[in-house]
Amino acid sequence: MEYTVHKALIFQISEPLAKLITNGMAESEEGCARLCDVDEETFSRFVEWIYTKVYSSSRPIEEKNVPGTHAEDICSSEVPIEDGPGPGPESHCSDDDNFAFKASRKRTKKLQKKARRIAEEDEMMQEDSRRDSSPTIVGRFQIYHDDESDQGLSAEYAERFLIHARLYVFADQYGIKELMHLAATRLESSLSDFxxxxxxxxxxxxxxxxxFENTPSRxxxxxxxxxxxxxxxxxNFEELMQSEEMGGLMNEGGDLVNAVCSKVxxxxxxxxxxxxINLWGR
Known part of the structure; x- marks a missing residue:
């Protein structure tokens, strides 16, 4: 899928991406760069963030339903561009104002199915929240997922968390600190509500x-x-250590286990x- 964005915005947020536009190589001559290290859904959320400073986690992009982002669509948006001319009410974007990116990695059908299920669950939860904002909503949420588990279905919480983690990894790779912080904050919120x-x-x-496999050891x-x-x-260490998965992880060693042990x-x-202190205070 191809995404066309204002060059001026790319220059503002990412030096590595800006170099693809100005490096004089084939991509800068053709006005299009292929990014082989990011999936389409993650890059779509990045483009959404460029223009809105937020990104959606409840409505994953589906290739069959969502067309590529075109220059004329971007020109019609009313997003200000700092230090750049920006299209006026009567103006139109020229090819020189825009640059295209292609995300090469596609999500598997299995992952797309998981993402669709996550979107449906989020919509149900949002509808429940609108109908009832009282504490009993927590109980209804528990009952809903307990029933789902009994039926052998999975809520795929990992995919919810990975949406933010993938976006952080992409932003880290291209030096977009503002997006890194947003993705980390949203993952923290998702985990704390878990x-x-x-x-x-x-x-x-x-x-x-x-x-830990996709971020550097700083x-x-x-x-x-x-x-x-x-x-x-x-x-949540005590609770997690009751599971086989966490026990297996702790036996593996490595940076993750060392970091967890240090914090514990x-x-x-x-x-x-x-x-x-409490004893002495008595």
């Missing part, structure tokens, strides 16, 4: 593995997305100090 970690340990382990500071998943695991040790030390 609950029932024992029953979904496989999903937590899956997203944690993805994050010596000077901890990667923001790594911090999010490690903190979530640490705060810090938390235990903090709790002991708090307990000691």
């Amino acid at each position: 609950g029932h970690f024992y029953h979904r340990a496989v999903d937590v382990v899956q997203v944690a593995r993805y994050v 010596l000077e500071y901890q990667d923001e997305l790594r911090h999010v998943v490690v903190y979530s695991i640490t705060m 040790a810090q938390r235990i030390s903090h709790l002991r100090k708090q307990h000691s």
